[in-house]
Amino acid sequence: MKQGSSRRPKLVLYPARNASPIPGSSPADYQIYASYYGSAGGGFFGKLKVVRQTDGRLLYPYDGSDTIGPFATTAQAVAAARARGEEIINGDLLSPEL
DSSP: OOTTOOOOOOOOOOOOTTSOOOOOSSGGGEEEEEEEEEOTTSOEEEEEEEEETTTTEEEESOTTOOOEEEESSHHHHHHHHHHHHHHHHHHHHHSOOO
16 A cells, blocks of 8 residues: 555445345345354353345344343354254245245
């Protein structure tokens, strides 16, 4: 980089919130983000985000969604979160949330 010049951050565009819903046609049309977090009382909880990539719709978490866990290990928490994500995807493929 040259002295005095600054690099601008990349602009990431997301679909507009009022975009028409576009249902997924296969599991490849979805993205699962599975992780975990620990609690002060002990145990690990799965953390999950499921996005339908065809229209950018966030399918999980939603208001009122239950917690995933607690589990004894981080691997169990992540595996449970991933399994829940696959359930959500299969449900959306059968009956798309519009």
